[in-house]
Amino acid sequence: MNPGDGGTEVLDLIADHHDSIREHLTDEQYQSLLTRLRALADSVPDDTRAVRRALQRVRLGLVALPYGHPVREALDSVRLVATPAAGQPVVRRTVDLLTLITAAPAPPPDTAAIIAGVERRLLRAPALTATEVRGRLAGTEPPPDLIRLADPEHGDRYPEFQFPVGGGAPYQVVLEINGLLCADADPWGAADWWLSANAWLGGRRPAALLGDRADGELLDAAHVLVEGD
Known part of the structure; x- marks a missing residue:
């Protein structure tokens, strides 16, 4: 596969299996996928x-598909552009x-509500304030790869x-994975990956495995x- 093929291949997979994807995603998950596709369509091609x-976020939007789904x-085996x-x-x-999978190019009127629902769900997870985080970091500012939800x-x-349950600095593996997930640009997508069931991890939430030698x-x-490797 050529280095640039992966992007269009992901999109071809969505086109070829659209009906099945729609069937296996909830309304919230499907609208989130459409929102990510629209963001990709609005990207500057030379950037x-x-x-x-944007492609990575589209790929994250397909994580909710069940293990064994062809997509x-x-x-x-797909490498991103x-x-x-x-x-x-x-x-x-x-x-x-x-154009193929939607009746109109404009976002549906409930897209904002769908996104807000996802954000509310993620904000219900236990969290620390900025002051509490600085306390754990001996007064220093939080690193950029730490997920921060507004x-x-x-x-x-x-x-x-x-963070470890007993206190202290954030897990190093969390910062490393957050960097891979571009948490600085898409903290909601990164948080969703950590807090959602993951088929590659046997249906377990990645966050639940932290501190367990995983x-x-x-x-x-x-x-x-x-990377698709």
């Missing part, structure tokens, strides 16, 4: 990093895909799973998602 990140199995020349065909193919009612929230397993799952 390789932006295209790759989930095919993703294991890595060359500037691939940006234009990926963006063009995304526009074509959205709570309109309570200010910034840092999901608690990122660092290698977690890294493998993240690399499979991001």
